[in-house]
Amino acid sequence: MAPTTFDEARTSFPEGSGYLAACTLGLPTIGTVDALTADLSAWQETRTDAASYGRVVEDVRRSYADLVGVSVRDVAIGSQTSAMVAMIAASVPDGAEVLCVEGDFSSLVAPFLMQAHRGVRVRHAPLAELADHVDASTWLVAYSAVQSATGAVADATAIRAAARAHGALTLNDLTQAAGWLPVDAAADDITVCHAYKWLCAPRGVAFLTVREAVLDRLRPSQAGWYSGEDVWSSCYGPSLHLADSARRFDVSPAWQAWVGAAPAIALFAELDASAVYTHDTGLAAALRAGIGDRRSLLTGTPSAIVTWLDPDGEDLRAMQSAGITASGRAGRARVAFHLWNTDDDAAAVLDALETRPARML
Known part of the structure; x- marks a missing residue:
């Protein structure tokens, strides 16, 4: 194409x-409106099924992988960035430190603050000085590629370099960037993105990317039937065989939202x-x-x-x-x-x- x-x-x-x-x-997009309208009619006429929605989700996953420059194996799907960040926050070791940006969006900060009972410490620094504040005590640097309140663009190259120099992971929120700012999700250890802003998808479509080397450092605390290697074999207990890719962090998709997302994410991936x-x-x-x-x-x-x-x-x-x-x-x-x-x-x-x-x- x-x-x-x-x-x-x-x-x-x-x-x-x-x-x-x-x-x-x-x-x-016009395609999104058309797709949602057609899906509602199909639902009303009993012409929908779960397996077909699953195929739509996989199409969107591939489009997003192309858009942000990662392998499809590195992409997990969800509904809210805050829930994805909460899973990451729960994976921070007891007593470790997370470095955040002063005034960053609360969905990227609050989940880490909620880990204080385990001794997790959250330190804040101005965006322009964030790279300078990374040190040997930093386990994770969490930052937004573009600040919601001010529109300021992060110096992601400097932040990543500082994190690597001190053995820290990076978490980059692409929600205010992907769609207008060229992004390279493969350059960060972890990224999150809700697609209802610049990617023009319905609310309820979000993405998590995780580098393969980092997979085992995160605990899939939200695991459910959609986190299994074969989702249709993961519907019932007593055991769950997690996917060996970032799909282990998937949560069950809100189907109609993904139908609407398909034309939008494909558009931006091809643009x-x-x-x-x-x-x-x-x-x-x-x-x-x-x-x-x-x-x-x-x-x-x-x-x-x-x-x-x-x-x-x-x-x-x-x-x-x-x-x-x-x-x-x-x-x-x-x-x-x-x-x-x-x-x-x-x-x-x-x-x-x-x-x-x-x-x-």
Whole structure:
């Protein structure tokens, strides 16, 4: 199959003018809506079965493996990143240390905090200094490739190098990255990703990747019938023969969500990620340039997310009044640019903010 071109990908979405919230919830592809509609009809007409849903899940698993650059054997499936991280947290040795980013998303931090009863220690450091804070006491470095609250992009190369130098594992949350930022999941020991944001899948489709060398360092504490080598032989006790791949960390899929995910994940797997990156970050850069003389914004690695201080929410309300769908997080206004957005969206934000007084970051 020929790779999907950028223009073809854009026509896979409905009209999304004014929708600047992919960092909160992606828009469904036309294929996703069609697939879900067809599946509901098939369900109503008694034309569905569990085995066919299982084949859909495996198709999506392969597409995701292609998207993030790993073997399909390295991909586990689930429904929520926090549940996947909880399994990883339960695998941290008693008394070990986990290094996290100050202000990172709670789903990547809270599960480790909940292991304090075993002596697990959680230390936090600023994103820009995270690599410098890795030391001999660090068992795991947990970080998001892109920060949810600020849109800041992590220096993953430096973080991984520091972790390797000290014998620590890395856990990278790709939820705010995969879909617009080219990612290489094989470069981290473990990654997690929920696909309902930039990958435009229904909520309830999440992925875990684990390097083969790390498999036995994690305990599949959520093991169930879908964690077996042959799922149809794992439905009943008294024993369970775990898969010898990352599938041992699978949890039973929410079927309809995966039906909707199939067209979306396949689309992004076939698309040139660099083209999406150039488009999304270009629009974000145009917005930053347009308001840079009025607000001091984060600089550094280009990001598809633009944020600025908006503690009273007045900028967010101004955008909403102008028909722009944006979001507010941690006292900031936040907008995100993706495939369906154009220069007109950046201009619309500037117009909406024109009546608001300048505020320095």
